[in-house]
Amino acid sequence: MTAERLAGRTALVTGAGMGIGRAIAARFRDEGARVVAFDVDRAAVEDAVDELGDRLHAVVGSVASEPDVARAVDAAVAWTGALDIVVNNAAIARAENPPLEQLSLTEWQRVLDVNLTGTFLVARAAAPHLRIARGAMINLTSTRAFMSEPDTEAYTTTKGGVVALTHALANSLAPDVRVNAIAPGWIATDAWKPRGQRHPPELRPIDHAQHPAGRVGRPEDVAGLAVYLASSDATFVTGQVFVIDGGMTTRMIYAP
Numbered sequence: 262m263t264a265e266r267l268a269g270r271t272a273l274v275t276g277a278g279m280g281i282g283r284a285i286a287a288r289f290r291d292e293g294a295r296v297v298a299f300d301v302d303r304a305a306v307e308d309a310v311d312e313l314g315d316r317l318h319a320v321v322g323s324v325a326s327e328p329d330v331a332r333a334v335d336a337a338v339a340w341t342g343a344l345d346i347v348v349n350n351a352a353i354a355r356a357e358n359p360p361l362e363q364l365s366l367t368e369w370q371r372v373l374d375v376n377l378t379g380t381f382l383v384a385r386a387a388a389p390h391l392r393i394a395r396g397a398m399i400n401l402t403s404t405r406a407f408m409s410e411p412d413t414e415a416y417t418t419t420k421g422g423v424v425a426l427t428h429a430l431a432n433s434l435a436p437d438v439r440v441n442a443i444a445p446g447w448i449a450t451d452a453w454k455p456r457g458q459r460h461p462p463e464l465r466p467i468d469h470a471q472h473p474a475g476r477v478g479r480p481e482d483v484a485g486l487a488v489y490l491a492s493s494d495a496t497f498v499t500g501q502v503f504v505i506d507g508g509m510t511t512r513m514i515y516a517p
């Protein structure tokens with residue numbers, strides 16, 4: 262049996278109701294942490310806590326709402342007396358938007374409010390507690406911060422913003438708090454949906470084969486990296502972005 266790497270720590274994981282955030286919450290629990298699972302989807306986050314057990318505590322609300330964010334941070338501190346780890350994972354995770362000429366200001370703003378401003382709001386509210394704990398923050402960006410498909414302006418911009426916000430925070434909160442970002446590539450999240458909505462991912466052989474690692478990613482892959490970044494193994498690591506994409510962004514593609 263290996264030692265629990267986050268024993269005694271308290272974590273706040275946003276967007277923990279499903280997908281990558283739920284897998285991070287589960288893995289943090291397995292590593293000994295208590296986890297406040299914060300999500301706007303009540304049914305999803307209550308299902309996560311019901312499934313994962315009493316080391317999790319659900320808070321329903323939006324990362325884009327200052328009062329909701331304050332409630333989530335307060336809940337962590339009231340529950341355990343401290344906040345050691347924050348994972349800014351919640352996002353409107355769909356990359357595609359309407360073609361540029363049809364992309365409304367309302368839609369652009371909606372994506373920025375959740376994905377970028379939400380990360381700022383959680384970071385700001387958590388900072389005093391993370392400083393006391395000499396804790397760690399992990400922000401979810403994307404390989405789309407560095408490369409694009411057409412019609413992805415809003416999502417892509419937020420993920421580029423999260424990269425910049427990460428190194429800004431790493432310097433502002435130094436030396437008390439380490440702040441790093443994870444940039445996943447293609448992660449199939451179907452197995453981490455709420456119970457009753459799960460199904461095997463519908464993936465073609467070519468989907469796997471185009472990755473140098475030979476497969477599409479899983480939320481567990483990202484959760485393993487998050488544990489490392491939150492743990493005492495990473496005390497000399499801050500302000501960085503860690504790409505986890507099975508090597509996909511290292512492969513040159515020329516038309517045949």
Ligand SMILES: NC(=O)c1ccc[n+]([C@@H]2O[C@H](COP(=O)([O-])OP(=O)(O)OC[C@H]3O[C@@H](n4cnc5c(N)ncnc54)[C@H](O)[C@@H]3O)[C@@H](O)[C@H]2O)c1
Nearest residue numbers: 276278279280281300301302323324351352354401403448
């Ligand atoms: N899955 C991928 O391939 C992939 C790739 C790169 C980056 N990412 C990033 O990883 C993170 C998780 O992605 P995912 O695929 O697991 O997404 P997902 O859609 O499966 O889960 C996102 C969760 O965030 C919650 N959420 C959405 N808006 C919220 C809000 N305003 N307040 C609180 N919670 C909110 C949702 O309810 C949901 O539970 C996101 O930041 C995403 O941009 C995912």
